[in-house]
Amino acid sequence: MLTVTTFNAETLHQTERLAAWSSHMAPFRCTVLANARTDDFTASMGAAVTSWGFAIARLEISAQRLLFDTRGLSSGLWLLQVADGKGTLKTERGSYGLDKGDLLYGKAAREMSLTSLSHLTLNCAYFPRNGSGVRLASVPTALVASPLLATNGSGDFLSGLMQSAADRIARLTADEIRPLETAITEFLFAAVVTTSTANTIIDGSRTRNALVLRATQLLEAQLCDPDLSPAAAAQQLGISVRYLQKLFEEVGENVNHYIRRRRLERSYVELMDPLYDQQSISEISFRWGFNDSAYFSRSFKDLFGLSPSQHRECGRWRNEDRQASTAAKRLPRRAGNLIFHTP
Numbered sequence: 001m002l003t004v005t006t007f008n009a010e011t012l013h014q015t016e017r018l019a020a021w022s023s024h025m026a027p028f029r030c031t032v033l034a035n036a037r038t039d040d041f042t043a044s045m046g047a048a049v050t051s052w053g054f055a056i057a058r059l060e061i062s063a064q065r066l067l068f069d070t071r072g073l074s075s076g077l078w079l080l081q082v083a084d085g086k087g088t089l090k091t092e093r094g095s096y097g098l099d100k101g102d103l104l105y106g107k108a109a110r111e112m113s114l115t116s117l118s119h120l121t122l123n124c125a126y127f128p129r130n131g132s133g134v135r136l137a138s139v140p141t142a143l144v145a146s147p148l149l150a151t152n153g154s155g156d157f158l159s160g161l162m163q164s165a166a167d168r169i170a171r172l173t174a175d176e177i178r179p180l181e182t183a184i185t186e187f188l189f190a191a192v193v194t195t196s197t198a199n200t201i202i203d204g205s206r207t208r209n210a211l212v213l214r215a216t217q218l219l220e221a222q223l224c225d226p227d228l229s230p231a232a233a234a235q236q237l238g239i240s241v242r243y244l245q246k247l248f249e250e251v252g253e254n255v256n257h258y259i260r261r262r263r264l265e266r267s268y269v270e271l272m273d274p275l276y277d278q279q280s281i282s283e284i285s286f287r288w289g290f291n292d293s294a295y296f297s298r299s300f301k302d303l304f305g306l307s308p309s310q311h312r313e314c315g316r317w318r319n320e321d322r323q324a325s326t327a328a329k330r331l332p333r334r335a336g337n338l339i340f341h342t343p
Helices: 014-028 154-167 174-194 206-221 230-237 241-249 255-271 281-287 293-304 308-329
Strands: 002-008 030-033 043-050 055-069 077-091 094-098 103-107 111-127 337-342
Touching: 002 014, 014 030, 014 043, 043 174, 055 154, 077 154, 103 154, 103 174, 111 154, 111 174, 154 174, 174 206, 206 230, 206 241, 206 255, 230 241, 230 255, 241 255, 255 281, 255 293, 255 308, 281 293, 281 308, 293 308
Parallel strands: none
Antiparallel strands: 002 043, 002 337, 030 055, 043 055, 055 111, 077 094, 077 103, 077 111
16 A cells, blocks of 8 residues: 655645644654744654555755654665755754765664754655565664765665655555665665775775675565575675675675575565455465475564465555554645555
8 A cells, every 4th residue: 555645835825834734744753843933944754654664755944943753763774865955863862963965874764853943855655664664674874874875886876766756755556666676775785885984894895895786686576586596696796606605695694595585575565465465375475486385484483473475464464553643634625735555
């Protein structure tokens, strides 16, 4: 399920804007602090949130402060692009100044605040722990935020992708959100590796960092191939199997374990996605390279602590609960607060 919400204070009378904006942000566990008598107060937001927790949003605000209670998101990662303006991001770990053109990421803190002194436009994404966040779990993070090179290589592609996605949030469909999440995740991973702050992942070696990136991208692209193996990957990379294993060992990984874990994680996400409700557990596991249902079930339970069928049932319960929660929090339909649902 994909839920898209939009808000634009410009459609409301000046005296109604702050109250309407505060009401709109309340379901996002956000408190708005601003001067209600400021004539130029404005705010707008478009957000697309999936039933499994991935979200992408655009936020445009005048001078104000937003306080987010993010305790429920503390295991995931966020990505922030400053499209325009200046501001400050603050958590219990410290603060970080925001400027136009910045591209940064970090782990969600228990509480976060965003301050704009005049005008600020942000494009942001959130990656849940169970799902795309798992792919990013090993990336290095600073106390508050880690900057990325937004004008070079993968960072440039990532910036363009975030801008394009934010431009069409209101038109995103359930069929588009999954490949969009995958693309943003992969470009973020690549941008982290190619940014100077991440060049110490493997003894400060840019060459080996680049090779690990190529290897993980190759494996990610071929997870659905049941014949994928360290030997097949090494041959395509033009290196020995031993060297490939050594590269992964230096980042605390094992190639075979990586392939199996990533296949299980992809299956984990699809098993709780309503888009795949009509497909059997075996069909999903076979699509991700497993050819033995019993082995898949054992491996799944070893990694996640519950069977595939139990996980799928929990996912259905969470989706029903999320739909009920969304319906309970829905505000009356009005020009400044439109809510759309894409099945």
